[in-house]
Structures are given as C-alpha cells and as structure tokens.
Amino acid sequence: MSLYDVQKLLFQVNRDPKTLERFLNERETLIAEYRLTEEERRAVMATDFRRLYEMGAHSLLLGPLAANLGLSFPDYLAILRGQQP
Amino acid sequence: MSLVGAFAASHAPGITGRPALPPAAESQPILRAYDELRARLLALQADVMVVLSPEHWANFFLDNMPSFCIGIADEFFGPTDEKFVNIPRRSVRGNARLARALAEGIAEEVDLATSQDLALDHGVMLPLHLLRTELAVVPVIVNCLAGIPAPLHRCHTLGAAIRRTVDRWPERVALLGTGGLSHWPAMPESGRIGIDFDRRFLDAFIGGRIESFMRYPKEQLETEAGPGGHEIRTWIAVAGAAGDGRGSILAYQPVPAWSTGCAVAALQIEAAVKQAG
Numbered sequence: 001m002s003l004y005d006v007q008k009l010l011f012q013v014n015r016d017p018k019t020l021e022r023f024l025n026e027r028e029t030l031i032a033e034y035r036l037t038e039e040e041r042r043a044v045m046a047t048d049f050r051r052l053y054e055m056g057a058h059s060l061l062l063g064p065l066a067a068n069l070g071l072s073f074p075d076y077l078a079i080l081r082g083q084q085p
Numbered sequence: 086m087s088l089v090g091a092f093a094a095s096h097a098p099g100i101t102g103r104p105a106l107p108p109a110a111e112s113q114p115i116l117r118a119y120d121e122l123r124a125r126l127l128a129l130q131a132d133v134m135v136v137l138s139p140e141h142w143a144n145f146f147l148d149n150m151p152s153f154c155i156g157i158a159d160e161f162f163g164p165t166d167e168k169f170v171n172i173p174r175r176s177v178r179g180n181a182r183l184a185r186a187l188a189e190g191i192a193e194e195v196d197l198a199t200s201q202d203l204a205l206d207h208g209v210m211l212p213l214h215l216l217r218t219e220l221a222v223v224p225v226i227v228n229c230l231a232g233i234p235a236p237l238h239r240c241h242t243l244g245a246a247i248r249r250t251v252d253r254w255p256e257r258v259a260l261l262g263t264g265g266l267s268h269w270p271a272m273p274e275s276g277r278i279g280i281d282f283d284r285r286f287l288d289a290f291i292g293g294r295i296e297s298f299m300r301y302p303k304e305q306l307e308t309e310a311g312p313g314g315h316e317i318r319t320w321i322a323v324a325g326a327a328g329d330g331r332g333s334i335l336a337y338q339p340v341p342a343w344s345t346g347c348a349v350a351a352l353q354i355e356a357a358v359k360q361a362g
Binding site for chain 2: 004007008014053059060061062066067068072074076077080081
C-alpha cells in the first residue's frame with residue numbers, strides 16, 4: 001500500500017498548485033498526511049529521486065516533479081543514474 | 086461532413102522543454118514536419134480537431150484509471166505540466182456537442198469514461214503549441230501508462246468508432262493521435278531509442294498494415310520501444326479511423342536529447358473502416 005501512497009503524494013503535488021506550494025513550504029506537515037514508511041518519508045523529504053525511482057515511483061511522476069522544483073532535465077537524469085550533476 | 090485529416094505525431098516534452106539540447110540536424114526535421122502538419126491542417130479548413138492523447142498523471146491515478154476518457158466541455162486548461170514542457174498554461178476551446186455525440190457513438194463499440202473537467206497535459210498542449218492552432222479540440226485520453234491499458238486492437242476499434250460518428254457530423258473534423266514512438270521517459274535509460282522498432286512500426290502504419298501490430302506482445306513492446314512504446318495506442322486508433330489508409334512519414338528522427346524516437350505522419354482516409362483483427 002505504501003508505494004501507492006508515495007505516488008499519490010507525488011501525483012497530487014504535480015497536478016495541484018496548492019499542494020505543490022505546501023510541498024515547497026511545509027513539506028513535513030504535508031507528508032504526515034500520507035501513510036509512508038520511515039524510509040519513504042525520508043526519501044520524499046529529501047526529494048531523493050534515485051531512491052524514489054528504485055522504490056518503484058513512476059518516472060513520469062518524478063520527471064515533472066524535478067521540473068517543478070527547478071531542476072534541469074539533464075541534472076535530474078544524472079541524479080537518477082547515481083552521477084553527481 | 087466527414088473526417089478530413091488523420092495525423093499522428095510525437096509529443097516529446099523535450100521539444101519545447103529543452104529545444105536547444107539536441108543538435109539542429111536532429112531537432113529541425115521534427116519542427117519542420119510540425120510546420121508541414123500545420124500547413125496541411127490549414128488547407129483542410131477543419132472546424133474542430135479530435136486529439137487522442139495518452140494519460141500522463143494529469144487526470145487519473147491508480148485509484149481509478151479508465152482505458153479511454155473523452156472530454157465533454159467547451160473549454161479546457163493546460164498544460165498541467167507547464168514547467169516540464171515550458172509552455173504557458175492557457176485556455177483551450179472545446180466542442181461539447183461533438184464530444185457528446187462522439188461519446189454516444191463510441192459507447193456503441195467501446196466502453197469509455199466521460200469527463201466534463203478534463204485537464205490537458207503536454208500530450209495535447211505541445212502539439213497545439215507547435216501547430217500554432219486555435220482550433221477547438223475534443224480530447225480523448227487513452228491509458229498507455231499504468232494499470233491495465235486497453236489491448237492494442239481495442240484502440241483500433243476506438244478509432245473506427247470515432248470515424249463512424251465523425252462521418253455523420255456536420256462539421257469538418259481532423260484527427261490527431263499523439264505520443265510515441267519508442268522512449269524510456271524520464272528514466273535512467275532515457276536517450277535510448279528503439280530505432281528498429283520505430284521503423285517497423287512506421288512502415289506498418291503508413292503501409293495500411295497496422296494489424297501486424299495489433300497483437301504485439303506487451304513484454305516485447307516494452308523491451309523494444311520502452312514503456313513509452315505503449316503510446317502507439319493513439320497511432321493505432323488513428324489508423325482505425327482512417328480505415329487503415331496508406332500514408333506518408335513527414336519526419337522520423339531519433340532524438341536522444343529528447344529521449345524519443347520522434348515521428349510525424351499523415352494517413353489517407355479510406356472510404357470505410359476495417360474491422361479490428
């Protein structure tokens with residue numbers, strides 16, 4: 001059920017500007033509203049794209065999230081591949 | 086009136102999101118092909134365009150993922166993913182009357198969901214942006230993403246059902262399917278292109294032989310064309326609507342920096358649709 005919740009959070013952050021704003025400004029409170037494991041919570045808090053991808057989060061949730069956070073696509077890909085951007 | 090145009094084109098977010106990343110020798114053929122598509126659309130004097138686009142988490146999630154959903158409204162907004170594609174969000178004119186007629190017509194043959202509040206992502210907005218068109222659109226979202234996407238041959242039936250309604254409609258209707266071809270979107274493998282798959286698919290698409298792809302095994306499709314290869318569903322629907330007419334490739338170009346085997350194509354419209362095999 002947990003990966004479902006991780007992805008639901010990313011889905012809502014990407015499609016709802018108000019949730020994106022909360023993700024940027026009060027991430028901990030927002031995340032607390034989802035049923036995540038401690039490891040998932042840490043990965044989302046840190047927007048650890050590589051870890052989230054390895055956990056199974058869909059790439060078309062992660063790529064647009066990176067763009068919403070101002071990360072360039074080449075830098076995002078470098079992070080996914082475990083290279084320093 | 087009738088279906089006046091049947092087109093398909095890639096909608097790689099990089100086309101507008103990172104326009105300068107690929108060499109011009111790779112990007113220009115695709116941009117020129119979109120210009121050619123624009124010229125053809127203008128010449129056809131279409132009144133409205135039905136746009137078949139994959140879902141990319143703009144509307145639906147794993148709690149409820151329809152195979153097909155038609156947008157019944159006179160106004161839409163998009164793109165939802167404006168930062169990803171670098172296209173400003175705007176209002177788009179819809180055509181609720183045609184959409185309702187299409188929904189009823191399609192439902193005779195394929196189960197579909199309807200929405201009066203469909204959000205448009207780059208799958209619709211990027212082609213509209215490159216075509217620089219203000220045409221009213223009827224969006225039809227096709228699940229190529231998650232859950233259980235409709236079988237490929239079912240998408241051919243969808244296209245044929247669209248055609249039957251359009252042929253009874255008083256306005257001039259163009260059809261555009263968007264997505265594909267091979268791509269591994271926003272993944273570590275991004276940049277890999279299934280050139281052999283793309284060429285075989287295009288040959289079948291413009292050769293009136295789309296049936297050879299209608300039972301393509303899922304795992305083989307993903308191996309050869311990536312998860313993004315599922316987006317050939319919208320192309321198959323266009324072929325279904327065009328009666329599997331022959332056509333022409335306006336451009337095919339593998340563009341690793343856009344993570345996509347990019348293609349733009351047009352089909353002739355046969356007098357009658359074919360039954361899906």
